[in-house]
Amino acid sequence: MLGLPAQSKGKWGSPVTDQGIGARLLRKEDERYMRGRGQFVGDIRLAGMQEVAFVRSPLAHARIKGVRIPPAHRGRVFIAQDLTGVSAIRADTSLPGFKSSLQPVLAADKVRYVGELVALCIAPTRAEAEDVVGEIALDLDPLPVVADMLQARKPGAPMVHEHWGDNLYLTSAIDVDFEAVKAKAAVSVTKELRTSRQVMSPIEGRGVVAQWHSRLGQLIVHTSTQQPHIVRSGLAECLGLDEGQIRVVAPDVGGGFGYKxxxxxxxxxxxxxxxxxxxxLRWIEDRRENLTANANCREHHYILSAYADAEGRLLALDCEATVDSGAYSAYPFSACLEAGQIASILPGVYDFPHYRCRAYSVATNKPPILPYRGVARTGVCFALEVTLDALARKLGSEPNHVRFKSLVRPEQMPFDNIAKRHFDSGDYPEALRRAIEAIGFAGVRERQRRGEPDGRRVGIGFAMYSEQAGHGTSVYAAWGIPFVPGHEAALARFTPDGGLELRIGAHSHGQGLETTLSQVAHSILGVPHERIRLVHGDTATTPYSTGTWGSRCMIMAGGAVAAACDELARRVLAIAAKLLQAKPxxxxxVAGEVVGPAGRIAVADVARTWYRRPQDLPGDVDPGGLEVTAGYKAKRDTGTFSYAAHAAVVAIDPETGELxxxxxxxxxxxxxLVNPMIADGQIIGGMAQGVGTALYEEMRFDAQGQPLAATLSDYLLPGPTEVPEVRIEHMETPSPYTRFGQKGLGEGGAIAPPAAITNAVNDALQGLGAELLVSPITPRRIVEAIARTRPPPQAPAAVESPPGPDGHGLPGA
Amino acid sequence: MKPVAFAYARPASVGEAAQMLAAEPGAKVLAGGQTLGPILNLRLAQPALLIDIARIPELAAVGEDADGATIGATVTHAAIEDGRVPDPTGGFLARVARGIAYRAVRTRGTIGGSLAHADPAADWLSCLSALGTQVYITGATGTRTLELDTFVRGTMETALAKDELLTAVRIPRFSPRARFGFHKICRKAGEFAEAIGVVAYDPESAIYRAVAGATNGRPLVLALRAGVAAKPFTVAEAEHMLQSMRYAGDAYERQLHAAALRRASELAFAP
Structure with a gap:
C-alpha cells in the first residue's frame, strides 16, 4: 500500500487530508540540519589537500609596481603574471550604453578596492598560509580614491576605469509624459533618501575545494553556490576549458541570499x-573577507518626488536614483542589476499616469555590489513608501489614504503598469485592509493620543511592494547578461523498488525544496514522502539550470518536476492498464495506486515490473521507461508578482534613540502555497534581514575607501532578541500562468521592513517635526534628528549648585 | 583568520605563571579567552607563548568575611550570575553578571580577565568601580594590592607589570540598606555597551557613588557629597554630574551617558 491514509493526524496537530501541495509538512532536510549532520564545503577533507589564503590589496586605488615574494615561498605563491591562459571575469549586459569592466582574477596593473585579490598563497594549513601572506610585500603607488557614488558622478572625479571617461557603467531612463503632471498636480513632495551599503551575512561564508581529477581529466570544484551550472559556465569561460571538463558540486550551503x-x-x-x-586546494572565506571585500550590497541614493491630486491620488513619480555598484561588474548579474531595475520597479503596486526616472550605475573604489535578497526592491520600496507617507502627511491625511487611492485594483488584473510590468493577479487593497485590521490601527492611534507612561513615542507604519519572481527568457534576453533562463528541466525516475528520485539543476539551501518538490511529486504520483529523494547541487548528476535566484524555484523547478511527474504518470498508467487488462x-x-475497473496495482509494483520483470510488459510499452527529463516554462514568462502589506508599530525612546x-x-x-509553513519561514527569515537593513546593518567606508567594519562587533546584525514575532496572514490568489497557481515569495520578507519601520518611526516623531530618510535608523540618527528640530543651543543654563572643589556638587541637593 | 604559531603552557600555580611571564617577554595570559581568542584569530595579538591560567586552583578560590568577599580571578561571569560565589552586595553582582554579553560568553569569561583587559565597555569595570573594589596582584617578586581606580589607567591599560597577574578582587560588604543601580545602553542584546551608568548607595557606610562607564577611557567615578538626596537624578542633575566627571563626548554621547546615569539612579532608588 503506497497511498497515504485519506486522513491522518499531522505532527503539528491539525488534521491533514493531503501530504501534497498545500500541506504544512515538516521539512525533510531538517533531519540533518537540526542534528548538525549537514555537509558543507568546510567539512570536506581530501587526501593531500592544501589551504589557500590570499594577499589582498590594502589600498582602494593604486598602481601595482611590484609584488615581492621571498624565495623560500616560490612555487606556493602565485600572482597575476603566473595565471597563463586565464581570462578576467566579464559580466556585460547588452543594454545600450553599458561600459564593460574586466574583473581580474588576481589584480595585475591596478587595484581598485581594498580587499581585491593580488596573490594566492598555499600552505598545509590556513594559519601557515596566512603566515606566508604576511611575508609578501606589495609595492603600490597610490591613486586618488573615489569612495562616494555621488562624488563619482561628478566631472573630474578620479576614474575607476580610466578608459571610460567617467564612472558610469550605465544610465537607465524612462519618461512617460512626465511634464504634463505639473499642470495637474495639487501637491507634491521631494525627498532625498539613502540606504547604506550592507554586507550579506549567511552563516556559512563562501568556500571552495578544487581538485584536478587526472583519470576523468576533469576539474572538480566543490563550492558554496546557489547556481552550480552557472559557476561551471563561468569557470569554463575564464579557464579556457570545455564545460565537460568541469564538474561543480554545491554540497549543503549555509544560506545563499544572492551572495552564493x-x-x-x-x-x-x-x-x-x-x-x-x-x-x-581549499579556501574558506573568513568573516573579515566576507565583510570587507566580498559580500557588499544595497547602497542606493534617491531624490524622489511624488505628485498627487487634491484627493490624494498619485499622479506621478519623478526619480533620480544612484547605485554604488563598486569597482567591477560581478558575474553573472552585472553591475546594473540594481540601478537598471529601479525604473521598472519603482512604480510599485500603484497605478498612476505620469512618470520619469533616471538611474545611474556608478563605479567606485569599493567592492562590487552584489544582488541581495530583494535585490533593488528593498531600496526602491523604502524610497517610494517613505515618500508616499510624506505626501500623505502633506495632504493632511492618514498615510494609507494615498495608497488606497492609488493601488492597482483587483478588477484591473492582469495589469500592465506604467513601466510595462505585467502584474498577473491579486487584490492589493484587500491586503492593505487586512494589515490595517490585523495591526489594530485604530487602537494604535488611540494609544498615541493617550501617550506612554514611560515617555516613549509610539508610531505605526505601513509599506507595500510586489515581487517579480520566476521571470524568464523574455525578461533576461532583454538584459543580455551572461545567462538567460529558458526552459527549466527536471528529471524524475522510479527506482526498481518503487522509490522516486527527482533531479533538479537548481539548489536548495534553506528554501525547503527537498520537501516542497516532494510535495509536488506526491500530488501527482502519490508516492509517499519517505520514498521520494531530491538530488541537486551537482552538475554531473543534474540537468542544466540557471540555479536558485529570483524566487524562481517553486515556479520553475516546481513546474519542471510536475512536468516530469506528469509524463511518468502517463507511462505508469499505460503499463498498469495493460497489467490490469483495462483500457487506458x-x-x-489514486493515492499511489493505479485503479482500474476490475483491480488495482501499486505504482511501486509497476516500477518493479518495468525494471525486474520486463517479460510482463506490454509489447508497445514506451521504451523511455520510468525515467523522464522534462522541461517547463510558465505560460507567460514575465514572472509572477507576489505582494504584501507590512505593518509595524514601534516605540521610540527620544532620550536614547532606542527603538x-x-x-x-x-x-x-x-x-x-505549496507549503504554508515553509512560506512562513521564508517570510520570517527575510523579515530578520529586513530588520537588519532597517535598524542595524551598515558597512561604512572612509574617504580613502577603507572599510570601517572588519568583525561582527563593528557590523551589527540583528539577533533573535531584535527580530519581532511577526504575525503572518496569507491570501492565496492563484497566478494564472504557473502550473499550480503558485508564485515566488523567497525575497519579500526582506523587502518591506525598512520602509514599514521607517514609516512607523516618522509617524512616531511627527509631533516633534523630525523625519528619518536613511537606513539603518540608528539610535544616534534618531537622537540627532530630534536635536535638529530644536532651536540652536544657547549657553548652558546656570547650575543652581555649582560643583564643589571636589567636583561633586548636585543641584538642589 | 587563524593565529600565528604560539607556544602553550599550563602552569600549576600563580607563582609558576608569574615566573613564566617574567621569563618570556612575548607571553600573554589566557583565562576565559573571550577577548583574547578573537584577537589572536585577527592576529592583533601575536604572542610567542600563551599561559593558560584557567586551571590554577588558587585563582578560582573565593572567600568571605564580615568586611567583604574575595573572588578569584578565574571565577566566571556565569558563576556569579548563578550565585555560586559569595556576593557582598546582596545580589547586585548577580544582576550585573546576567547582563554580560551572552550566556556562552559568561560560561567562559572571567571577572579577572575582564578587569585585566580593561575594555571601557566592560560591565565589571564600571560596576566594580562603584563598589570600592581592590585588586590583588602577584608578580615574580611578590604581591601587592591596588584600588581598582588606580589599577585601571586608561583604555585597555592597567598597572600590571609585565610579570604580574591579577589574582583576585576584593569587594567590600554592603549593608542590607544599600541600594544599587546599573543601566547599560547597547545597540542590541549582548553587544558592547555604548553607555553604562552605575549608582551605589549605602547609608550605613556613607558610600554614595555614581559611575559613568563605557566612555572612551577609564570609568568616571563621582563620589557624591554627603547630604545628596538618595533619590532618582533629574536630567539636569545627570548632565551636571557628567560635567563634574569631565566627561568629553559629543552631544549624542553626552545624552546617552546622562540617560544611563539617570536610569541607574531610578533602578537604585525605585520605591
Missing part, C-alpha cells in the same frame, strides 16, 4: 592553481 550566486575570482584562482600544484482511459492514479518593534504584521499573497 556570484562567480568569485577566488573560485577561478583555486581552479587554476590546483592543476598547477597538483594538489587539492479506464485507469486512474522597540512592538508589533509587526505581514499580509502576503504568493498565490497557491
Amino acid at each position: 550566486g556570484i562567480l568569485l575570482p577566488e573560485e577561478i584562482a583555486l581552479a587554476w592553481a590546483t592543476r598547477k600544484v597538483g594538489a587539492p 482511459e479506464e485507469v486512474r492514479l 522597540e518593534i512592538m508589533d509587526y504584521v505581514v499580509v502576503e499573497d504568493a498565490g497557491v
Whole structure:
C-alpha cells in the first residue's frame, strides 16, 4: 500500500487530508540540519589537500609596481603574471550604453578596492598560509580614491576605469509624459533618501575545494553556490576549458541570499592553481573577507518626488536614483542589476499616469555590489513608501489614504503598469485592509493620543511592494547578461523498488525544496514522502539550470518536476492498464495506486515490473521507461508578482534613540502555497534581514575607501532578541500562468521592513517635526534628528549648585 | 583568520605563571579567552607563548568575611550570575553578571580577565568601580594590592607589570540598606555597551557613588557629597554630574551617558 491514509493526524496537530501541495509538512532536510549532520564545503577533507589564503590589496586605488615574494615561498605563491591562459571575469549586459569592466582574477596593473585579490598563497594549513601572506610585500603607488557614488558622478572625479571617461557603467531612463503632471498636480513632495551599503551575512561564508581529477581529466570544484551550472559556465569561460571538463558540486550551503550566486575570482584562482600544484586546494572565506571585500550590497541614493491630486491620488513619480555598484561588474548579474531595475520597479503596486526616472550605475573604489535578497526592491520600496507617507502627511491625511487611492485594483488584473510590468493577479487593497485590521490601527492611534507612561513615542507604519519572481527568457534576453533562463528541466525516475528520485539543476539551501518538490511529486504520483529523494547541487548528476535566484524555484523547478511527474504518470498508467487488462482511459492514479475497473496495482509494483520483470510488459510499452527529463516554462514568462502589506508599530525612546518593534504584521499573497509553513519561514527569515537593513546593518567606508567594519562587533546584525514575532496572514490568489497557481515569495520578507519601520518611526516623531530618510535608523540618527528640530543651543543654563572643589556638587541637593 | 604559531603552557600555580611571564617577554595570559581568542584569530595579538591560567586552583578560590568577599580571578561571569560565589552586595553582582554579553560568553569569561583587559565597555569595570573594589596582584617578586581606580589607567591599560597577574578582587560588604543601580545602553542584546551608568548607595557606610562607564577611557567615578538626596537624578542633575566627571563626548554621547546615569539612579532608588 503506497497511498497515504485519506486522513491522518499531522505532527503539528491539525488534521491533514493531503501530504501534497498545500500541506504544512515538516521539512525533510531538517533531519540533518537540526542534528548538525549537514555537509558543507568546510567539512570536506581530501587526501593531500592544501589551504589557500590570499594577499589582498590594502589600498582602494593604486598602481601595482611590484609584488615581492621571498624565495623560500616560490612555487606556493602565485600572482597575476603566473595565471597563463586565464581570462578576467566579464559580466556585460547588452543594454545600450553599458561600459564593460574586466574583473581580474588576481589584480595585475591596478587595484581598485581594498580587499581585491593580488596573490594566492598555499600552505598545509590556513594559519601557515596566512603566515606566508604576511611575508609578501606589495609595492603600490597610490591613486586618488573615489569612495562616494555621488562624488563619482561628478566631472573630474578620479576614474575607476580610466578608459571610460567617467564612472558610469550605465544610465537607465524612462519618461512617460512626465511634464504634463505639473499642470495637474495639487501637491507634491521631494525627498532625498539613502540606504547604506550592507554586507550579506549567511552563516556559512563562501568556500571552495578544487581538485584536478587526472583519470576523468576533469576539474572538480566543490563550492558554496546557489547556481552550480552557472559557476561551471563561468569557470569554463575564464579557464579556457570545455564545460565537460568541469564538474561543480554545491554540497549543503549555509544560506545563499544572492551572495552564493556570484562567480568569485577566488573560485577561478583555486581552479587554476590546483592543476598547477597538483594538489587539492581549499579556501574558506573568513568573516573579515566576507565583510570587507566580498559580500557588499544595497547602497542606493534617491531624490524622489511624488505628485498627487487634491484627493490624494498619485499622479506621478519623478526619480533620480544612484547605485554604488563598486569597482567591477560581478558575474553573472552585472553591475546594473540594481540601478537598471529601479525604473521598472519603482512604480510599485500603484497605478498612476505620469512618470520619469533616471538611474545611474556608478563605479567606485569599493567592492562590487552584489544582488541581495530583494535585490533593488528593498531600496526602491523604502524610497517610494517613505515618500508616499510624506505626501500623505502633506495632504493632511492618514498615510494609507494615498495608497488606497492609488493601488492597482483587483478588477484591473492582469495589469500592465506604467513601466510595462505585467502584474498577473491579486487584490492589493484587500491586503492593505487586512494589515490595517490585523495591526489594530485604530487602537494604535488611540494609544498615541493617550501617550506612554514611560515617555516613549509610539508610531505605526505601513509599506507595500510586489515581487517579480520566476521571470524568464523574455525578461533576461532583454538584459543580455551572461545567462538567460529558458526552459527549466527536471528529471524524475522510479527506482526498481518503487522509490522516486527527482533531479533538479537548481539548489536548495534553506528554501525547503527537498520537501516542497516532494510535495509536488506526491500530488501527482502519490508516492509517499519517505520514498521520494531530491538530488541537486551537482552538475554531473543534474540537468542544466540557471540555479536558485529570483524566487524562481517553486515556479520553475516546481513546474519542471510536475512536468516530469506528469509524463511518468502517463507511462505508469499505460503499463498498469495493460497489467490490469483495462483500457487506458479506464485507469486512474489514486493515492499511489493505479485503479482500474476490475483491480488495482501499486505504482511501486509497476516500477518493479518495468525494471525486474520486463517479460510482463506490454509489447508497445514506451521504451523511455520510468525515467523522464522534462522541461517547463510558465505560460507567460514575465514572472509572477507576489505582494504584501507590512505593518509595524514601534516605540521610540527620544532620550536614547532606542527603538522597540512592538508589533509587526505581514499580509502576503504568493498565490497557491505549496507549503504554508515553509512560506512562513521564508517570510520570517527575510523579515530578520529586513530588520537588519532597517535598524542595524551598515558597512561604512572612509574617504580613502577603507572599510570601517572588519568583525561582527563593528557590523551589527540583528539577533533573535531584535527580530519581532511577526504575525503572518496569507491570501492565496492563484497566478494564472504557473502550473499550480503558485508564485515566488523567497525575497519579500526582506523587502518591506525598512520602509514599514521607517514609516512607523516618522509617524512616531511627527509631533516633534523630525523625519528619518536613511537606513539603518540608528539610535544616534534618531537622537540627532530630534536635536535638529530644536532651536540652536544657547549657553548652558546656570547650575543652581555649582560643583564643589571636589567636583561633586548636585543641584538642589 | 587563524593565529600565528604560539607556544602553550599550563602552569600549576600563580607563582609558576608569574615566573613564566617574567621569563618570556612575548607571553600573554589566557583565562576565559573571550577577548583574547578573537584577537589572536585577527592576529592583533601575536604572542610567542600563551599561559593558560584557567586551571590554577588558587585563582578560582573565593572567600568571605564580615568586611567583604574575595573572588578569584578565574571565577566566571556565569558563576556569579548563578550565585555560586559569595556576593557582598546582596545580589547586585548577580544582576550585573546576567547582563554580560551572552550566556556562552559568561560560561567562559572571567571577572579577572575582564578587569585585566580593561575594555571601557566592560560591565565589571564600571560596576566594580562603584563598589570600592581592590585588586590583588602577584608578580615574580611578590604581591601587592591596588584600588581598582588606580589599577585601571586608561583604555585597555592597567598597572600590571609585565610579570604580574591579577589574582583576585576584593569587594567590600554592603549593608542590607544599600541600594544599587546599573543601566547599560547597547545597540542590541549582548553587544558592547555604548553607555553604562552605575549608582551605589549605602547609608550605613556613607558610600554614595555614581559611575559613568563605557566612555572612551577609564570609568568616571563621582563620589557624591554627603547630604545628596538618595533619590532618582533629574536630567539636569545627570548632565551636571557628567560635567563634574569631565566627561568629553559629543552631544549624542553626552545624552546617552546622562540617560544611563539617570536610569541607574531610578533602578537604585525605585520605591
